[in-house]
Amino acid sequence: MAWKFAADAPIYLQTAEIIRLRILTGDYPPGTYIPSVRELAQEAAVNPNTMQKALATLESTGLLTTHRNTGRQVTESQDLIRMLRIEQARAYVQSCRQQLVTLGFSSEEITSLFSHWSGESTLKKE
Amino acid sequence: MDSFKHPVLQCRGLNKSYGRHHVIKDLDLELSPGRIVGLVGPNGAGKTTLIKLICSLLTAQSGQILIGGHPVGAGSKALVSYLPERTYLADWMKVADALELFADFYADFDREKALDMLARLSVDPKARFKTLSKGTREKVQLVLVMSRKALLYVLDEPIGGVDPAARDYILSTILTNYNEEGTILISTHLISDVETVLDEAIFLKDGQIVLHKSVDEIRQEEGKSVDELFREVFKC
Amino acid sequence: MLIKLLKYEFRSTSRTFGLVYLIMMVLCTLTGLLDQASELLSAYSSIFVTLLMVTALFFFGAVVITTVLNIGRFQKGVFGDEGYLLHTLPVHVWEIIASKLIAALVWTLGTVLVMGLSLFVMILASSAISLSNVGFFFRSLIQFVSAADPTVLTQFLLSIGLMLAMLITLILQVYASISLGHLFPSHRTAWAVVIFFLLNMIQDFFFKLTVFRLTPTIYADPSGLLSFSYAFGEINMAVNELSPLTPSVFLFYLAAGALLWLCSQLVLSKRLNLE
Known part of the structure; x- marks a missing residue:
């Protein structure tokens, strides 16, 4: 492919x-x-x-x-990879956050959204 | 380091007309080694004419063509591997005859490679061209052309009118088999299909080159794909 | 590269010509045998007559096939789809013309030779001439040749050479016509035919201007230069007085052939425009 x-x-x-x-x-x-x-x-x-x-x-x-x-x-270097993974995670979170802000959610709401759906999202991934 | 070598292809002040119809106008073009270059333009822009001029099947009214520094002749023809948009192998020939012919005339032809590719296509070398479908014939011609270690590969519409599976086969054959010091010139009007394999794109419009740039440059500077840019430039 | 071109030239034509030659031989053998049979059984005679006519027609057909195929090999092979391959091969233009010319020459002579041979077989099969007679014919031929005046023999060989030169010039004239016809944007075949007749007229004109003027007493028809007859075991060979003629005619055809070759050569190397 x-x-x-x-x-x-x-x-x-x-x-x-x-x-x-x-x-x-x-x-x-x-x-x-x-x-x-x-x-x-x-x-x-x-x-x-x-x-x-x-x-x-x-x-x-x-x-x-x-x-x-x-x-x-x-x-x-595991350190380099770990560092880049964290950087990548930050990029994902920021971009996701940006979209949610555009949708009109506040900072607190976004945090609770993340904890509320975290279990479900991991299930969906599998 | 490439500056020490001759350009693979040099066209200077090329002009070609059929009667009053001016097809190629004062065209200058230079291709350096190791590139995959797309020659794109709408029908009637002069793509096939330019290709036939490079392969000396047409004679220009004026201008010069050099291939690897050689003027067009028996010497330059040994350096060019050409896939025409039609089938040129005679009906009576067997696939094996065509292999022999290429091996006889082209010193850079790799017979083992060709046999291997034919086997993967499950084409029987004993089959006559008469009995092969048009699609298979075209694939056999591609195998022959790509089994050479040429300086310049000239492919005229290799993916025109084929199904997506055949298109993938053709593109991967081109990518895996070309000689890395060689350059491939592919003419097509289906840019989105070949865009990812190209290094450079040449836009041909009314017999003139309106753009000759690397694909990455186009994407970086214009912020759009070559296909999108093409649609803009050639908007009706 | 010329040898390689010839290899493919002969490969692409040998099957057709082989078949034509085979049919010719088979038809002649059958006709000969039926002639013999019809002497024994009159019922066979009508079949014999039919077969004889078929054979005669096929001889005519063989000439047509040879001509058409030789012309087609040049027209389609050089200016048609196959030209896409031919002109991208690393060969010189002269090699292309030479390979086509040699093949056409060989097949034309081949057709003539096989025609003679199959007629010979027909006569043998019909037992109009017995094998001993044939032996006698060749013996007396050899005798005649060895006893003949060397100038007569030279003339004989020269006129065969002349016919060959004329054949080569004719083939080159066809090639030149097709090549010059290619210079026109359309109706190329029609133009080729017109050019062929024009070239004929030009050749005639120059023949009269040069060879004929130099030696006005000579024959203009080289096929009549030599008459050859075989009767009652004796061979008469009459050679017309042509000693002053042959060299100049030779030179004429040589020059004409060279110019015609040049026409094709120039078109192929400087004015090729494949559709």
């Missing part, structure tokens, strides 16, 4: 984002090697150049490191 992309952002950034999330969620666990550019490009149905560029941006953040012969490795 080709990956889905939004129209308004460069494809390499969106590709990088998808791979970043795979690392944060543990699809690509710390210290493991990710598939080759070619394989990933084919899976995503994007140009290998685009995939290359996407991986390069992840390298610049330290999430991936390139080894000359063996390929690309996910960082072994």
Whole structure:
């Protein structure tokens, strides 16, 4: 299945984002090697150049490191991943909060909404 | 580092007309190595004409075309792998005959690769083209063209009029098989289908290039996909 | 690359020509055998006559097929859909023309040869001539050739060479017509036909201007240059007085052939416009 992309952002950034999330969620666990550019490009149905560029941006953040012969490795630093996960969580919460504020809920109401539905939402996820 | 090499393709001041109908007007184009380039434009914009000029099936009234620095001739033809929008293999041929022909004439043809791809398509090399469906014939031609290690691949409407499954097959064949130092020029009017595989897009309108940019640049600067930009530029 | 082009040229045509040649041989053998049979049983004679007519028609058909196929191989193969492949192969234009020309030449000569051979088989099968007679014919032919005046022999070989040169020029004239017809935006085939006759007139004009003027006494019809007859085991070969003619006619066809080749060459390399 080709990956889905939004129209308004460069494809390499969106590709990088998808791979970043795979690392944060543990699809690509710390210290493991990710598939080759070619394989990933084919899976995503994007140009290998685009995939290359996407991986390069992840390298610049330290999430991936390139080894000359063996390929690309996910960082072994659990701390870095934990930190990025927290950052990601903050981004999700903020964006969700923003939407609820637009809907007209107050800060307190939002907090109680979160505690009220937290059980249900985890059920739904599974 | 690419600046030391010749551009894959150079067109300078290209003009082509049929009688009074001016199809290509003073066109300049340069493609660098290792790119997948979409040549897009509405019907009648001159896409096929430009492609045929590059493949020397048409003669320009004026202007110059260089492929890897070579003027068009037997030398340049060895560097170009061309997929026409029609089937050009004779009916009497078997698939194996076509493989032999490509192996005979093109030094860069990889027969093993072609056989492997045909096997995955479950096309029998002993089958005659006469007995194959139009869709299968087109796929066999794509296999032949992509089994070469060419400098420039020129694909004329490879996904025009095929079903979504065939389209996925064609795009993944192109992506997995092209030579990384080579450049692919794909003409199409179905941009949304190929947009994610492109590095660059060329908008052709009335025989002139109105835009030649990287897809990421278009998305970043315009905040819209190439497909959306296309609809805007070519609004009726 | 020329060899490779020839390989595919012959591959694409050999099945049709093979079939035509086979039918020709089979028809002639049957006709010959039936001729023999009809002498024994008159009921066969009407079948024999029919078969003879069919064979004659098929001979005519074979000539037509050879002509049409040779023209088609150039027109469709160079300017039709197959041209998309041909012109993207890394070959030179001269190789394309040469491969088509050689194939056309071989098939034309092949048709003539097989026609002669199948007629020979027919005569053999009908036992109008017994095998011993055939042996005698060839023996006396060899005798004649070895005893003949070397100038006569040279003339004989020269006129065969001349006919070959004329055939090559004719094929190149067809190619040039089709190529020049390609310069027109539409009705290319019709234009090719017109151009063919125009080229004929031009050739005639120059033939009269050059060869004919230089040696006004000569024959203009090379097929009549030589008469050859076989009667009562004796071979008479009469060679017309053509010693001053043949070299200049040769040169004429050589020049005409070269110019016609050039026409096709220029169109293919400088003015190709595939639809």
